[in-house]
Amino acid sequence: MTGVPSAQTRPTPSGTIDREAVVRRHNVRYAGPCPESPVSVxxxxFAVTVDHTGLQxxxxxxxxxxxxxRGEAATPLGMQAQWGFHWFPNPHGYRLEDTMEAHPSPRGPVKYPSAYDFRESREESExxxxGAGYYYWTNPQRLHLAQVGLLLDGRVPEWEEIQEAGQELDLWTGVVTSRFLIEEHAVQVRTAVDPERDCLAFEMESAVEVAERLAVRVAFPYVEESFEAPPVWDQPEAHRTDYRADGGAHVWERTVDEARYQVRAMGTFSVNGSGHEWVLRATESVLRCAVEFAPELPADPISAPGEVLVRSARGWxxxxxxxxxxxxxxxxxxxAHELERRIVLSQYQTRVHCSGSTPPQExxxxxxxxxxxFHLEMHWWHAxxxxxxxxxxxxERSLAWYKSILPVARAGAVAQGFRGARWPKHVGPEGIESPNDIGPLLVWQQPHVISYAELLRTGAEDEAAVRQRYRVLVDETAEFLASFALLDGDAYHLPPPLMPAQEVYGAAQTWDPLFEVAYVRWALLTALAWRRADGRAEPALWARVADGLRPVVSEDGHYDAVQRPPRTVYTDHPAMLGALGVVPDTGAIDHEAMLRTLERACAQWNWRSAWGWDFPMIAMCATRLGRADVALSALLRTEDKNTHLPNGHNRQVPHRMPLYLPGNGGLLMATALLFGGWVDSDGVHRRVELPEGWSVVAEGFPPRP
Known part of the structure; x- marks a missing residue:
């Protein structure tokens, strides 16, 4: 049902597209404040989000x-890093073991860390x-490293005092330029982050009439132990900020309970202040500042803020x-223009927020x-x-993290009676599972690790080197998947307790959710192919389980979301569509039945309950079925959770989830499949024909399964 390259999609050699023109026609430009949609560098x-002053x-x-x-939509202005985490003190001596509960399974009781209801407050849980559940669910928190903002006459300006504000994020350079008036006097701020070091740089230039009245405030907060974990400013005794001058640099040593990090600022300014609040005043006509953050600062300081702006442009x-x-x-x-805008801005936002040394938070x-x-089932959608x-x-920057928690994942599998490594769901850098009655029972994040490795292999010049680099992760993941499946008669099944990706079915009653069955089957076949390519023995159990996991068409000719017994609820995630789309075709899915399933889902789904990555998932299913029209309709469908703000972020729930990066990464995964195509199991490159009016030039897409 899939087509060959069409006239409307022209694969071209790299260099055909005027990339700078495509990118810059989607620069983010504001003529005034936009609190729901601030820009980041x-x-x-490491990243910093700024308001219309170019600072915070x-x-x-x-x-x-x-x-x-105020009854308004706004997105917080964070300054965070992938390494910046904090654990609250644990005076009660809580242990993760205190959250374990026995769940019935066909193999007998199995313990999972599920003794917590995430809707409970600390007081209610205690x-x-x-109480242990609340503690491990809200710990660790990502730190707010600092806040850097404009001062006028030693105070934060009034909102109305910033007039005629205009701002542009130049996507090609990663530099934000903000212009505004204070009492009719012009101020310009240019802001960027270094591409290699966790350093914010800005240059503030102002009319002489107002220059001496302006300064910059650098302040350091505590953090709240909660879902939103905002900065806390009214507990100065809970943390420490120690200042010292170091030659021409200004250094702050931060202590937040057991967390430590350092901050170093250099530039054309003097510093005064105390405690957690410091003021930078210009010593030249332009206030130039480079402020770097690190667990331990490197020996060589960044002394020229302007060079950071240059390196930002070069890096972008x-x-x-x-x-x-x-x-x-x-x-x-x-x-078409809107889809291109979303594609360009999603590339920018995921580069800024999702390409670090650990999986990102949503x-x-x-x-x-x-x-x-972070949520490991979402890492696929992010990256x-x-x-x-x-x-x-x-x-690959974040895949090393999986190796670092491999002992934790192995221990988790063994404790539950399985082999290999079982990857947790909701964790901080240590890989410690967060307790609740959903996350620890998920399975669909397990094959992700094999998917990452296979995507890297198919696009690599040296496939053997990729297999060598990730064979342990692939083998350990496959070993768990094979041991998790349960033989019943001549077929293998995915048994309870199992919370499927569509989290509306009880884990205790769920057997064989379609998406997970197809994904585990594909992952095991891929792991076997890796071993075959390396000349290593192919475990017979892996092959038996892959062959014995059999998606079944229901009596009405459709696929149901859960297969045993067959049932589908038309709310939350339409995950059954991921069985052909997210999951490459292994021959186990009947295309005609899946097309009927897709059409029924599109007609009956409760879209208000869907999430940002659901629309790309639908698009990928439609693409593999040759229905580019349905794919494009899904990507552009007008729904609250498919909204892409002026800054490119995929909005989910105002205030609580003002942005949702899995929606951005999912859009990029779907458009890569739609416009770049894929290689089928016979080695044939496939690409669908696009509807009338769509003319796409595509270049540089590597092969993908």
Missing amino acids: GNGE SFADRYERNAARS AAGR EDFWRRGAAVDLGASTADG TGLVCNSWGGT AHFPAWGRPGLL
Whole structure:
């Protein structure tokens, strides 16, 4: 049902597309404040989100509770890093073991850390005897490293005092230029982050009439132990900030309970202040500042803020010129310009927030959700697109983290009676599972690790080197999957307790969710192929389980979301569509039945309950079935959770989840499949024919399964 390259999609040699023109026509430009959609600068490991002053001058106004109280939508102005985490003290001596509960399974009782209801407050959980659950669910939190904002006459300006504000994020350079008036006097701020080091740089230039009245405030907060984990400013005794001058540098040593990090600022300014609040005043006509953050600062300081802006421009141009690109400029179809805008801005936002040394949190480095921790079932949606777009190194940065927690994953599998490594779901850098009655029972994050490795292999010049680098992760994941499946008669099944990706079925009653069955089957076949290519023995159990996991068409000719017994609820995630789309075709899915399943889901789904990655998942299923029209309709469908703000972020829930990066990464994964195509199991490159009005030039897409 899939087509060959069509006239409307022209694969071209790299260099055909005017990449700078495509990128810059989607620069973010504001003529005034845009609190729901502020812009960020960053490098994947560290990022800063700024308001219309180019700094974080009105950060208090952008905080969730302040915005809620005004009845307005706003996104917090964060300054965060992938390495910046904090654990609250544990005076009660809680242990993760205190959250374990026995769950019935066909093999007998199995313990999972599920003794916590995430809707409970700390007080409610302690009163119910689940205090350990709250502690491990809200710890660790991602730290707010600092807040850097404009001062006027030694105070934060009034909102109305910033007039005629105009701002542009130049996507090609990663530099934000903000211009505004204070009492009719011009001020300009240019802001960027170094591409290699966790350093914010800015240059503030102002009319002489107002220059001496301006300064910059650098302040350091504590953090709250909660889902949103906002900065806390009224507990100065809970943390320490120690200042010292170090030659021409200004250094702050930060102590937040057991967490430590260092801050160093250099530039054309003097410093005064005390405690957690410091003021930078210009010593030249332009206030130039480079402020670097690290667990331990490198020996060589960044002394020239202007060089950071230059390196930012160089780094972003290198990013845009590498890998794949698409140009929809010749399209006449409604939505083509908007889809290209989403593609370009999603590449920018995921590079800034999702390409660091650990999996990202769902809200990136903008603000905390789930305390700032990350969800491993979402890592695929954040970052699998990097190799699909020809930028494999940006995914590989975080794959080393899986190796670091391999002992934790192995121990988790053994404790549950399985072999191999069982990857947790909701964690911080240590890989410690967060307790609740959903996350620890998920399975669909397990095959992700094999998917990452296979995406890297298919796009690599040296496939053997990729297999060598990731064979342990692939083998350990496959060993768990094979041991988790249960033989019943002549077939293998995925047994309870199992919480499927569509989290509306009880884990205790769920057998064989379609998406997971297809994904585990594909993962085991892929792991076997890796061993075959290396001349290593192929475990017979892996092959038996892969062959014995059999997606079944229901009596009405459709696929049900859960197969035993067959049933589908048309709310939450339409995960059954991922069985052909997210999962490459292994021959186990009947295309005609899946097309009927797709059409019924599109007609009956409760879209208000869907999430940002569901629309790309639908698009990928439709693409593999040859229905580009359905794919494009899904990507552009007008729904609250498929909204892409002016800054490119995929909005989910105002205030609580003001952005949702899995939606951005999913869009990129879907458009790579739609415009770049894929290689089928026979080695044939496939690409669907696009509807009338869609004219796409695509270049640089590597092969993908």
